[in-house]
Amino acid sequence: QVQLVESGGGLVRAGDSLRLSCAFSGRTFSSYAMGWFRQDPGKARAFVAAINWNGGSTDYADSVKGRFAISRDNAKNTVYLQMNSLEPEDTAVYYCAADSVGRRISTLRWLYDYWGQGTQVTVSS
Numbered sequence: 001q002v003q004l005v006e007s008g009g010g011l012v013r014a015g016d017s018l019r020l021s022c023a024f025s026g027r028t029f030s031s032y033a034m035g036w037f038r039q040d041p042g043k044a045r046a047f048v049a050a051i052n053w054n055g056g057s058t059d060y061a062d063s064v065k066g067r068f069a070i071s072r073d074n075a076k077n078t079v080y081l082q083m084n085s086l087e088p089e090d091t092a093v094y095y096c097a098a099d100s101v102g103r104r105i106s107t108l109r110w111l112y113d114y115w116g117q118g119t120q121v122t123v124s125s
Contacts, residue, residue, distance in 0.1 A: 002026040002114040004096050009119030012086055016123070020081040022096030022116055029077040030054070033099040036070060036081045037109055038092035039118075045095065045109050049081060053102030061107075063089075086123045093118040 008020040022034070035050040049070035050059045058070055069082040079096060097112035106112070 002032075002098055004098060004114055004116035006094065006096050006116045006119040009094060009121045011122045011124065014087055014123055014125050016086050017082070017084045018086065018121060020083065020094055020096075020119060020121075022079045022081075024077045024079070024098065029072075030074040031100070031102045033102050033104055033106070034070075034072060034079040035097045035099065035106065035112055036079075036094060037097060038090075038094045038121075040092050046092075047107040047109065048094070050099075050105040050107065051079065052105050057105050059105045059107065083121070086121075088123045088125045091121060091123050093120050 003025045005023045012018055030053055033052045036048040037045045038048050039045040047061050051070045051072055055072050067085045072079045095118045096116045098114040099112045
């Protein structure tokens with residue numbers, strides 16, 4: 001069974017940076033594509049970024065392009081989300097997710113097989 005554990009969230013000011021990490025265990029990490037999603041209370045979970053099995057392909061939501069960067073370290077079984085120039089609108093619970101189709105990078109949350117418990121990011125103005 002795959003387990004995903006996010007870390008790195010917190011309270012920051014607008015313009016600051018944060019790096020989220022997601023530790024993967026239970027299966028072969030390099031077989032999975034990975035994604036980050038975020039969710040505000042009362043709203044659907046929204047796509048943020050995704051990366052394929054070897055890091056060769058990435059995709060981003062328009063709202064974070066140029067500010068966020070997804071990366072992975074297959075030797076450490078970890079995926080990262082570097083978030084720069086944070087805005088109050090980035091406030092949400094951030095979730096990492098694993099897709100067993102490693103070559104695919106998807107914006108669709110229902111294609112992901114496993115989810116972490118989430119980490120809160122709060123950006124004050």
